[in-house]
Amino acid sequence: MLKRLIDEKREIDEVYAVGPIIMMKVIANLTRPYRIHTVVSLNPIMVDGTGMCGSCRVIVDGKTKFGCVDGPEFDGHKVDFENLTARNRRYLTEEQIALKRFTGAK
């Protein structure tokens, strides 16, 4: 859809992508060749949410930023999505345990 709009040469100044990491990553990759400024809203794992712990650190333009206070919006072309994806998988096992407990599934 976005690709079609771009291909139709519609004038697009800015793209906002808010959603799963993989979707934001794909959108950022799509707009990169066209140099359309793309804002992504990141969802790293946060603990206190006040800039105190660094659990939500993300690499943007080679620098470490805190998602909670420096973001959560960042320039999608500068985000290290590989690192974010790996970091967000940190507690996958525990998340599944918690989900099972919550839903009562076996």
Place this chain on the structure above:
Amino acid sequence: MAEGKKKKKTKIVPKKYPMPEQNPKERVKNFDEVPLGQDGETAILEAKRCLQCKPSPNRKICKDGCPVEIDIPAFIKQVQEGDFAGAMKTVRDKQNLPAVCGRVCPYENQCEGMCVLGKKNEPVGIGRLERFLADWERNEQKHGKIELPPPTGKKVAVVGGGPAGLTVAGDLAKQGHKVTLFEALQYSGGVLVYGIPEFRLPKEIVRAEVDFIRRSGVEMRNDHVVGKLDTVDELLQEYDAVFVGTGAGLPNWTNLEGENLNGILSANEFLTRVNLMKAFNFPEYDTPIRVGKTVVTLGGGNVAMDCARTSLRLGAEESIILYRRSDAELPARREEVHHAKEEGVRFELLAAPVRYIGDDEGNVKQVEAVRMRLGEPDDSGRRRPIKIEGSNFIVDCQTVLIAIGQSPNPLVPMTTPDLKTTKWGTIAVDAEGRTSKKGVFAGGDISTGAATVILAMGDGKRAAKAMHKYLTEDASWPAPEVFEKAAC
């Protein structure tokens, strides 16, 4: 024993009466407090060791070492006489968090460090006496009724519910000002709830102390992040004065290769997950924590000791402290180092990290470190560590905790444009805690840089005094140049 009333010279008891502690082998398996506290009889005996020195200009005594100026000889005398309620009143006169300070103060450098008896013997156990009194009050007296003073009609906002903010709030409420305390987290206490572990400072005790301050008339607004929800400027429109005590919550990093690998956490993240979010009780509580078989903690302060000891309690088989200087320079309190060693924490001294090595999935698996030697003293007076080239070695580990200090929280300075800061990011203040912005005071780690609970409280005390003066007598404010100099 015949103890004649007229007998002038009492026999000196050279050592403190022992403090019962949990056995190290047992305690590494639980989060219960390590020192168990003393009973009233022991407290009276301990108090009787005191020589009741009179203050004199020529020598310093215990109370000269207390940042919040507790009248120590007076309360010890009351304990000698068995008057615990009276003694507690003397303590409370200056001290808003006695059960906390009776546990985590570095007495050895303060009151007990000045104790005259301590010159040739062990000093009087002033810290444990304070702890005993606070515990006695909490258990026996249930704090009693708090008499509230007549209101002054002045409104004060306190930003940050840590040791400095709680002290200011308590002191100003005592004088009849209407205080609202804004705290970002769900519980007030700051580092006392998210940082210091349960086995050193049970959270139930912090809750009781915070509750005492609430019952003194302070309104507490939790989950309220000033700097995000609103600004100091907005608070000034509603309040007659503002105190900023937002602390040193920004973790310092090593900035080495691989630092963002999974399994590398700041001490703040690790301790917040465990202490505030109760991750040790997952899945009863929602926040998880994972520690590997081997945990490496970087740093040598109290926070590093807390991390290393907490790791053992979470099931780590090996907990290693990596510190770049030697044992003598460890900034942690000796008592904490001693407790850590007793519990089996391994100290890898004169060693510094070089880089972190990860596996294919982005988890840390090793730390590469290098041996150090000590050179000439640096600006801090401590001997500077120097790398020994070619001495690199590898430590296998699955968790790395970074406990190399904290910087001032930038949120309030960032959102308050005319609040001058220093080159260290602290808020510039004068001797009374006044900032470059009229009506705004600051204190604790946000103005001093990372320090101790009691120093933050001492800072809070001074600021509260100045704020009371500002609100009731003299609203003058220093010229901006005063802060230009401090800010540089």
